[in-house]
Structures are given as C-alpha cells and as structure tokens.
Amino acid sequence: MKLTTKLMALATSAVMALAAPAFAEDWAPDGPLTIQIGFGAGGSTDTMGRVLAEVMKKNTGWNIVVENKPGGGGVAMFTGLSQRPVDNKTIGMGVSIPVLVQLVQRGDQLPFDTDSFDYLGTVAKAELALVASKDAPFDDLEGMIAYAKEQGSLPVATMAPPQVLMMNQTKSTTGADFNLVTADGGAEVMKLILGGQVMAGFGSGEHYPYLDSGDMKVIAGANQSRLSYAPDVKTFIESGVNAYVDPIFFLAMRAGTDPAAITAISAAIDEATKAPEFAKIVQNAVKGDPINMGTDGTKKMMVDGLANAKILFAK
Numbered sequence: 001m002k003l004t005t006k007l008m009a010l011a012t013s014a015v016m017a018l019a020a021p022a023f024a025e026d027w028a029p030d031g032p033l034t035i036q037i038g039f040g041a042g043g044s045t046d047t048m049g050r051v052l053a054e055v056m057k058k059n060t061g062w063n064i065v066v067e068n069k070p071g072g073g074g075v076a077m078f079t080g081l082s083q084r085p086v087d088n089k090t091i092g093m094g095v096s097i098p099v100l101v102q103l104v105q106r107g108d109q110l111p112f113d114t115d116s117f118d119y120l121g122t123v124a125k126a127e128l129a130l131v132a133s134k135d136a137p138f139d140d141l142e143g144m145i146a147y148a149k150e151q152g153s154l155p156v157a158t159m160a161p162p163q164v165l166m167m168n169q170t171k172s173t174t175g176a177d178f179n180l181v182t183a184d185g186g187a188e189v190m191k192l193i194l195g196g197q198v199m200a201g202f203g204s205g206e207h208y209p210y211l212d213s214g215d216m217k218v219i220a221g222a223n224q225s226r227l228s229y230a231p232d233v234k235t236f237i238e239s240g241v242n243a244y245v246d247p248i249f250f251l252a253m254r255a256g257t258d259p260a261a262i263t264a265i266s267a268a269i270d271e272a273t274k275a276p277e278f279a280k281i282v283q284n285a286v287k288g289d290p291i292n293m294g295t296d297g298t299k300k301m302m303v304d305g306l307a308n309a310k311i312l313f314a315k
Contacts, residue, residue: 027264029089032063035251036081038074038094039159042187044205044285045249048123049093051281055272062268070184073098073160075110078252082112086254088261091120095204096248096302098160100309105161114306117252119298120266123273126247126286128163128222129230130156131207132200133193134215141170141220141239144200148176155179157189157201162245166222166236169243190216204247205285229287248291248305250298266295 074094186206
C-alpha cells in the first residue's frame with residue numbers, strides 16, 4: 001500500500017508538472033518585465049494593460065512594471081521598442097489600427113514594419129464610437145454633418161490617426177468641415193467633451209460611464225458592424241461614409257527576442273486573459289470577452305490588417 005501510494009503521488013506530480021504553464025519553470029526574466037502602453041493613463045488600453053500585468057504577476061511571481069508611452073496612437077511607443085536592444089524584458093502593448101494606418105501612410109519614414117516585432121498575443125477587440133454630450137444639437141452622424149455645415153465647422157476630438165482619417169473621409173464625402181483636436185487617449189477625449197472644448201469625440205470604452213449616467217450619447221459606430229451596446233445607432237458606412245476601424249489590442253516584443261522568453265511570456269499572457277478579474281475589466285472596457293489570437297494569429301492579424309488598411313485608408 002505504501003509503495004502504491006508513493007507511485008500514485010509521483011504520477012500525480014508528473015502530470016501536474018506536464019500540465020503546468022510553460023512560464024512556471026522553463027524561463028523567468030532576470031529582472032523586472034516592463035509593459036509599455038502606447039496610450040496615456042486612464043484609457044481602456046491603460047486599464048486593461050495594468051490589470052493584465054497584475055494578474056500575470058500573481059500567476060508567475062515575476063516583477064512587472066507598467067509604463068505609459070503615449071503618442072501617435074501607439075506609434076511613438078513601438079518606434080522606441082523597435083530601436084532598443086533586445087533585452088527579453090520589454091513588452092509593447094498597443095492597438096492594431098493606429099499602427100497599421102501609420103505604416104500605410106508613412107511607412108518609409110518609420111523605423112519599423114510588421115516584421116520588426118515578435119508577437120505575443122491579443123487581449124481584446126474594441127468597439128469604437130463617436131459620442132457627444134447629451135446637450136449636443138444633433139443625435140446622429142447625419143445630424144452632426146448638417147450642423148457642421150450650418151456652423152461652418154465643428155470641433156471633434158480624436159486620439160489616433162485612424163479617427164483623423166475617418167473624419168477626413170467624412171469631410172471629403174459630405175463637404176462638412178471639422179476642426180480636429182488631438183487627445184492623448186480616450187480619457188482626455190471625455191474631458192474635452194464634458195468641458196465643452198469639442199462637440200464630439202471618439203471613445204473605445206471610456207464613454208460607457210457617461211452613457212450610463214446620461215451625460216453622453218452615441219452619434220455613430222465606427223466599426224464595420226453596429227455597436228453591440230447600441231444596435232439602433234448607424235455606422236459611418238450606413239451613414240454614407242465608407243470608413244471603418246476594428247481596433248485589436250495586442251502585445252509584442254522586439255524581433256529577435258529569445259524564443260524561450262516569447263513562449264513563457266505568451267503563455268503567461270494567455271493564462272492571464274482567462275482570469276475572471278481580467279475578463280471583468282475587458283467587459284467593462286470594450287463590452288466584450290477577452291480574445292487571444294496567440295503568437296501566430298497575432299502576427300497574421302497584423303500582416304493581413306496591413307493589406308486591408310492599404311485598401312481602406314490609402315488615399
């Protein structure tokens with residue numbers, strides 16, 4: 001009986017070892033891991049990134065530091081990441097569409113392309129909305145366009161290049177003029193709207209509390225399909241403007257990173273995305289469930305997305 005019990009215990013330990021995530025024993029960072037977030041503090045990307053880091057830290061025991069590196073919809077952060085030496089410890093978190101559009105518009109001026117990174121995975125897909133204050137004298141995109149024509153111009157806050165392109169296409173399609181104000185993230189867009197500096201702006205989750213409180217309203221959906229939480233609101237496409245974006249939150253490291261580090265970190269990310277506390281924050285941020293495309297799927301998303309961006313956004 002004692003021998004049988006011992007053998008069973010050994011077998012159980014072996015099974016548990018095989019079932020354990022790769023990050024548990026195969027690789028560990030020789031110092032703090034840093035997740036650089038390509039947007040300002042307080043926005044949906046920042047919130048998800050910080051909770052992801054906390055869950056990863058709890059699961060692995062690694063020391064993980066989060067830094068905000070806003071600018072250009074994540075392009076500034078990825079520029080810096082592409083130019084730093086490979087250290088196996090620096091991760092970039094951004095959103096696909098702003099990066100892809102910048103690669104289409106001025107790829108010859110950027111120090112990186114889609115091959116400059118090793119991809120770790122994705123965490124969510126955002127629903128992007130054009131929102132306005134509850135007191136705005138219009139309720140939909142057609143009404144906003146008409147009001148802009150009457151006034152001669154209308155201030156709109158954007159937080160990434162794709163939104164600028166969408167508004168430029170709206171202008172060229174309809175003849176309405178817009179004064180575009182650049183913000184460092186969705187939280188700042190909300191402040192500009194509530195403060196009256198702009199009449200409308202884009203949000204990828206930061207606006208939800210203001211919809212619930214009744215302080216804001218959705219003017220249009222910016223994705224290809226209608227917003228899940230506002231199914232009665234038309235998209236830009238349905239309003240006659242042939243433009244849309246499908247932002248995906250992803251993580252990557254400098255190309256050439258140790259494959260063992262990629263395997264361990266991507267496994268830690270995947271494990272974290274399955275945690276209830278992370279699912280809750282994603283639901284609050286994007287009104288959806290976590291989505292992880294994995295290393296290969298994330299790279300394919302970026303490569304295919306670049307080809308699509310050339311069609312959708314190239315002038």
